[in-house]
Amino acid sequence: MTEAPRLDRQVCFALYSASRAATAVYRPVLEDLGLTYPQYLVMLVLWESEPKGVRELGEELGLDSGTLSPLLKRLESMGFVERRRSGEDERRVAVHLTPAGRSLSSKASGIPRHLADAAGLSAEELEQLRTTLERLTQALHRAH
Amino acid sequence: MTEAPRLDRQVCFALYSASRAATAVYRPVLEDLGLTYPQYLVMLVLWESEPKGVRELGEELGLDSGTLSPLLKRLESMGFVERRRSGEDERRVAVHLTPAGRSLSSKASGIPRHLADAAGLSAEELEQLRTTLERLTQALHRAH
DNA sequence: CAGCGGTAAGTTGTGTGCAATCTAATTGTG
DNA sequence: CACAATTAGATTGCACACAACTTACCGCTG
Numbered sequence: 001m002t003e004a005p006r007l008d009r010q011v012c013f014a015l016y017s018a019s020r021a022a023t024a025v026y027r028p029v030l031e032d033l034g035l036t037y038p039q040y041l042v043m044l045v046l047w048e049s050e051p052k053g054v055r056e057l058g059e060e061l062g063l064d065s066g067t068l069s070p071l072l073k074r075l076e077s078m079g080f081v082e083r084r085r086s087g088e089d090e091r092r093v094a095v096h097l098t099p100a101g102r103s104l105s106s107k108a109s110g111i112p113r114h115l116a117d118a119a120g121l122s123a124e125e126l127e128q129l130r131t132t133l134e135r136l137t138q139a140l141h142r143a144h
Numbered sequence: 145m146t147e148a149p150r151l152d153r154q155v156c157f158a159l160y161s162a163s164r165a166a167t168a169v170y171r172p173v174l175e176d177l178g179l180t181y182p183q184y185l186v187m188l189v190l191w192e193s194e195p196k197g198v199r200e201l202g203e204e205l206g207l208d209s210g211t212l213s214p215l216l217k218r219l220e221s222m223g224f225v226e227r228r229r230s231g232e233d234e235r236r237v238a239v240h241l242t243p244a245g246r247s248l249s250s251k252a253s254g255i256p257r258h259l260a261d262a263a264g265l266s267a268e269e270l271e272q273l274r275t276t277l278e279r280l281t282q283a284l285h286r287a288h
Numbered sequence: 289c290a291g292c293g294g295t296a297a298g299t300t301g302t303g304t305g306c307a308a309t310c311t312a313a314t315t316g317t318g
Numbered sequence: 319c320a321c322a323a324t325t326a327g328a329t330t331g332c333a334c335a336c337a338a339c340t341t342a343c344c345g346c347t348g
Binding site: 024055089092 | 326
């Protein structure tokens, strides 16, 4: 009969806590824009390049249509995006930014600084953390 | 008019992705025990020391009663814990393990190894990652 | 001892995540 | 061309997270 692992030794719990803490820091800032954190992620992707199909958004964010469909519907009802059925392939839905959605980009530009300021880590440490996390995520996806 | 930040530069997104990927690796293993990841976290805390009040559980995991109350109700209906109103202080609810809940501990002992194996990082890297994440979480909580 | 402030837990409502299923459209194959 | 397999997206159901609110209870103070 082996021992149960201690909570405070687990990387997984550290990830879970840090992720929720980071989202909590973003929340009040994003509230000013009327966005939740996942909605903000979708907007970030669209600000880089649009229009995008639902599947493409899902691949970049690691989310499926079960999450994205209602999320996009909310973004549309808030007037930040528009969904248009593709003419060539009627299955596809192209997600476009509206002018309101595009102009939100400038208001959002200062947001990542909030995390950096609150993080209590140096720029190098943050950069190294990001790299490690990306390697970890890739490896976990391969294992899954 | 400043630029929108790039998604792939953001530590916050790296955290969010890594955390979900880690949970995804745990999911099939925990499914064998009949637990979700947050339920497993609660069990981990109780395996260390029980009984515990709802508030204490919440402090250790960073969750509030809005999350814990229904989660504990599910753990109770599965027969892993028992909730008893305290006699001295009728506001408090003590969460006890049942024999079934206690015996689950041995089946769960191999679980953290799954993440370590799938992580593709050395033990030292994992240890350093955990330490960095804990520092980050602390700092973010102070900022929030 | 009356009642007021504070605390513990539960409830409600909204928004994810994710598995499973469904519908409609397209593509590949004989 | 018929038609099975595949694909894009939406829907359903369940379990978190979290804010806001409610209820019940405790402890303190006048």
